[in-house]
Amino acid sequence: MNVLILSQHYWPETFRINEVAESLQRAGCQVRVLTGQPNYPEGTIFPGYRAGAMTTERHPMGYTIHRVPLCPRGRGGAKRLVANYLSFLFSASVLGPWSLRGQRIDVIFVYGTSPILQAIAGIILKWIKGAPLVTWVQDLWPQSLEVTGFVRNPRLLGVVATVVRWIYRRNDLLLAQSQAFVPAIQTMAGRTPVEYHPNPGELAFIQPATDTAPALVLPDGFNVVFAGNFGTVQALDTVIDAAERLRAHADIRFVLVGSGSRGPWLAEEIERRGIENVVLAGRFPPQAMPGILSQADAVLVSLTRGEILGQVVPSKIQAYLAAGRPIVASLDGEGARVVLEAGAGVTAPAEDAQALAEGILRLHAAGPEARQAMGDSGRRYYEQHFDPERLAERLVRRFRDLAVLRRKSGTGTGDAEETYKP
Known part of the structure; x- marks a missing residue:
């Protein structure tokens, strides 16, 4: 089966779709990727690439990437963000079909991060290639625009909603990364089927730590590790407030591993407050994370408060579950539900620094054996619900159903005969 993955962001940028492609390849698919020139998260084009270029390259796994x-x-x-999004949409819609000329495509798979507008390029390719279109919705539009404050005008939000409905209804299948997304998507999708398909765990995070020295050696004491993007929705001010509340506990330390738009603010705020129990460790490749996480006494995930964010399961939760470390989750809704259902740690309401500090103290007091039991429980939950290879096999079966149905009907309406149940 020939699968085209359409995603604005792709390797060497670090996104979960990179490993989904590898899992699909191992499951027997012939994968191609249509993407842009890598520039996330720092905003500058990676060395060896050019913003205005249209190129093809071979991924180390052997499949072709069209840029x-x-x-x-x-x-x-x-x-700049609008220019970034619209320039990819234009290039993928106009130049993408030319780059893919002569290539047989059985299924088009859109990795639907914000903005969902990139799926328009998938619709155009569907018309040209005659292949079913599947969009994996990672973020709800227009709701996320309103929550983040990026768009506040009700009329403009209404226009966006109309465009999103148009996009959804031209898919053959919509996949939702969170169970809580399904009703919201279904109300806009018309007859297009909507099904739950979670983000799998990151493969690099589930590899056992090697005998070689870790890329980062954590200091003695009780280390709470946050790994990932330093962005606005990560509620890092809540993390800093919690750290300030825990100053009297000399052995508790926050280790923040990653980078992002709020990195400079973090450094300034830590210095301004004179907080000594927070370490900005820098960014490390995914391959280094097992060795770092294996040293953590607890791992931290945090989000800001909001109806939409309460429906999201942050992908780092899967990574933490796979790593087998106890989780302290400062968030609401689906993410908190997964942590509690897995028996993998403790939760605190989003943006509640006092509750976050208390949750960390509970883990601290629980002792090593109890924390290890939480980590083991999380790992078992991960294997049952988020294993990448299992999810890839289910995805391939669904792709085949759609391709067969389209060949039989010639319409591509997406009314598949079987229901996909991850």
């Missing part, structure tokens, strides 16, 4: 031009994100700002 189209785009305007890099730069250092942020609404205008």
